Amino acid sequence: MRDGSETPGHEGMAGSGIVFGAVSHTYRPVRGRPVLALDGVSLEVKEREFVALLGPSGCGKSTLLYLLGGFLPVENGSISVGGRPVIGPGPDRGIVFQNYSLFPWKTVKQNVLYGLEKQRMPKPERERRARELIDLVHLKGFEDSYPSQLSGGMKQRVAIARTLAIEPETLLMDEPFGALDAQTRTLMHEELLAIMRRTPKTVVFVTHDVREAVYLADRVAVMTARPGRIKEIVDTRPPNGVRTDYLQSSEFAAKVDYLWNLVRDEAIRAQEEQG
Amino acid sequence: MRDNLFIRYLPLLLLAILWEIAPRVHLVDPSELPPLSTVCVAWWNLLIGGDLWSNGVSSFINWSFGLGSSIIVGIALGVMMAWSTTIDDIASPLVKALYPMPKSALIPVMILWLGLGAGSKIASIGMSCLLPVILSAYNGARGVDQTLIWSARACGASQREVLWEVILPGALPEILAGIRNAVAISFIVLVASELLVGQKGLGYLISFLGEGGVYDAMFAVVITVSALGFFADRAYLYFMRRTLVWRE
Numbered sequence: 001m002r003d004g005s006e007t008p009g010h011e012g013m014a015g016s017g018i019v020f021g022a023v024s025h026t027y028r029p030v031r032g033r034p035v036l037a038l039d040g041v042s043l044e045v046k047e048r049e050f051v052a053l054l055g056p057s058g059c060g061k062s063t064l065l066y067l068l069g070g071f072l073p074v075e076n077g078s079i080s081v082g083g084r085p086v087i088g089p090g091p092d093r094g095i096v097f098q099n100y101s102l103f104p105w106k107t108v109k110q111n112v113l114y115g116l117e118k119q120r121m122p123k124p125e126r127e128r129r130a131r132e133l134i135d136l137v138h139l140k141g142f143e144d145s146y147p148s149q150l151s152g153g154m155k156q157r158v159a160i161a162r163t164l165a166i167e168p169e170t171l172l173m174d175e176p177f178g179a180l181d182a183q184t185r186t187l188m189h190e191e192l193l194a195i196m197r198r199t200p201k202t203v204v205f206v207t208h209d210v211r212e213a214v215y216l217a218d219r220v221a222v223m224t225a226r227p228g229r230i231k232e233i234v235d236t237r238p239p240n241g242v243r244t245d246y247l248q249s250s251e252f253a254a255k256v257d258y259l260w261n262l263v264r265d266e267a268i269r270a271q272e273e274q275g
Numbered sequence: 276m277r278d279n280l281f282i283r284y285l286p287l288l289l290l291a292i293l294w295e296i297a298p299r300v301h302l303v304d305p306s307e308l309p310p311l312s313t314v315c316v317a318w319w320n321l322l323i324g325g326d327l328w329s330n331g332v333s334s335f336i337n338w339s340f341g342l343g344s345s346i347i348v349g350i351a352l353g354v355m356m357a358w359s360t361t362i363d364d365i366a367s368p369l370v371k372a373l374y375p376m377p378k379s380a381l382i383p384v385m386i387l388w389l390g391l392g393a394g395s396k397i398a399s400i401g402m403s404c405l406l407p408v409i410l411s412a413y414n415g416a417r418g419v420d421q422t423l424i425w426s427a428r429a430c431g432a433s434q435r436e437v438l439w440e441v442i443l444p445g446a447l448p449e450i451l452a453g454i455r456n457a458v459a460i461s462f463i464v465l466v467a468s469e470l471l472v473g474q475k476g477l478g479y480l481i482s483f484l485g486e487g488g489v490y491d492a493m494f495a496v497v498i499t500v501s502a503l504g505f506f507a508d509r510a511y512l513y514f515m516r517r518t519l520v521w522r523e
Contacts, residue, residue, distance in 0.1 A: 071425045089428035101422040105444045105521045115430035146521040159426075166430060 015082045016092070016169035016202040018045040018068065023077035024227075025063055037063045039227035040077070050196065050203040052217035052236075054210065054263060056270035060228030061206045065172050068204060069095050081170060091119060094168030098175040100155040102147040108134065108158050109143040115166040133161040136195065153184040157191070164199065173205045177212065189215055193243060210263060214255045215247060222262045225270040232262055309491040318495035326480065327499065333475040334465060337393055341400025342461045346454055349405050353412025353450075354442060370409055378403035378460055379467045386472060396468040396476070403464040404457035411453020415446025448522065451515045458511055462504040 025038040037060040045051045053061040066072045068079055070089040079086045081093065094115075102111050112133050116126035134143060137157035147155050156176060163171065177185040193216065196203065207213050213220045214236045222231045236255050238246040246252050291311055298305040309317075321327040356363045356370075382399045389395035419442050427441045469478025477500050484493035 066425075069425065069429060071428070089425065091429065091431040093429060095425065095429045097422040097426070099420070099422060101420065101426045103423065103427075103441070103444070105447070107521075114427070118427075118431035118436070148521060148523055162426075162430070168429075 015047045017047045019080045021078040036227040039229050041230055043221055047202055048200045050218045052205045052207055052213035052220045054213045054220050055223030056225050056267040058226050058270055059223045061223050062174050065174050065206050069093055069172050091166050092168055093170045094163035095172040096159050096163050096176045098178045100159045102158055104147050107144050111158055112161045112165050119166050133165045137161045152180050170202045175206055210256050210260045225266045313491045314494045317491035321495055330477050330480045334477045337396040338465050341397040342404055345401045345404035345408055349408025350412045353409040354416045356413050357416035374406050378464050382468045382471055391472050399468045400461050400464045404461050407453045407456040411449045415449030416442050419445035448519055
């Protein structure tokens with residue numbers, strides 16, 4: 001069932017606010033019985049808001065992101081971005097995956113150029129834009145390297161550059177730093193926040209890392225073990241709105257503690273289910 | 276050590292020396308295995324006389340058309356099978372049933388259908404090489420990471436663009452490995468089909484010389500075919516490495 005509640009002619013209020021309306025999703029493997037992955041998820045993400053989906057593995061948080069990306073069909077409930085229902089993938093919603101998903105046969109520069117070519121941007125302009133983006137993610141000098149020659153952190157920076165290049169209004173991130181070592185991850189957090197300050201976007205960020213969620217997001221939506229539901233939504237903005245020294249603050253520790261207690265039971269439940 | 280060409284090919288050199296000496300000291304019957312030097316002289320005469328060239332060209336035409344068509348059709352079919360479950364359901368049982376069939380068993384069937392000329396040889400080679408190409412393209416295309424396809428779609432690529440720009444290059448390493456198998460098979464079927472019937476080609480030359488008892492010349496052609504197979508594989512390997520320079 002597709003969303004039919006939106007009246008046409010809403011282009012005026014385009015924007016990039018996201019509305020999940022009672023989204024359910026059943027995963028049907030080729031063999032085996034269907035599994036209810038998401039059960040009636042409703043959530044609103046305001047324009048330029050950074051929302052983290054936090055939950056144990058297998059809770060359907062990535063599925064929710066893929067539905068928003070338009071990669072999976074919305075079968076039950078509705079998802080709309082800027083008032084328009086999601087019917088397929090589009091350049092308004094850029095995505096970054098945990099496994100980087102770079103085209104291994106393309107160089108760093110060719111990867112960043114890919115989206116711009118798809119957007120039919122004229123050549124001199126897209127060359128300039130690719131240079132800017134490679135600069136932005138500090139990969140100057142690696143333009144002609146292949147992904148196989150880069151470290152995990154560098155690969156993910158290329159992926160972020162490729163996604164940001166086409167200036168999506170919404171950024172979907174699927175555990176983007178999950179495969180990185182702790183130090184690299186911390187640096188990437190700072191880099192991501194810096195980029196978001198320069199080019200603010202609506203971000204939906206999937207993670208199972210509580211500290212990461214609290215540090216990066218404005219709000220954290222905690223999901224239950226399968227079937228995924230929204231358990232609680234927690235405001236995680238630093239009290240004064242400034243993220244410097246947030247990590248060291250007692251407010252941060254309290255938020256992490258509070259969220260960890262919420263996630264803990266679900267993680268244990270998920271573990272038991274996997275047996 | 277292993278990089279030294281001389282040492283790498285030392286066993287081959289020893290074999291050549293053995294081949295030269297064994298018939299001369301009558302360890303083996305020289306009429307059944309002429310000394311290597313005699314074979315070399317026969318090879319030179321075949322080259323000067325133009326027999327090697329004219330039959331080689333004829334074989335080359337059969338080989339390139341047969342292999343070429345199998346590559347084009349095989350990639351198209353394999354990728355389509357991976358792309359569409361309907362095509363997969365129709366083609367998969369056929370491919371699986373034909374896979375274990377000895378490739379040379381096709382030759383008499385092709386002769387029956389297409390006659391004694393080049394058509395049956397090209398078809399035999401094409402059919403024999405088709406399966407490894409189909410399977411490699413199928414496996415390669417299916418193995419392309421879903422998130423790679425999604426990334427392209429999120430960049431604004433259409434389904435068709437995804438096919439050309441993501442699936443095909445993503446499947447390329449497997450496809451190129453499959454083609455290498457096809458190249459090996461193509462040489463077997465080429466020679467076998469020409470040995471069986473025909474008035475042209477290197478395989479025909481082998482059987483003609485063998486039946487006429489001109490064994491030194493027969494061995495010369497056998498060596499030529501082996502060398503061509505070897506160098507084709509080497510050249511292909513070089514091309515493959517160049518093409519897949521982005522890996523590792």
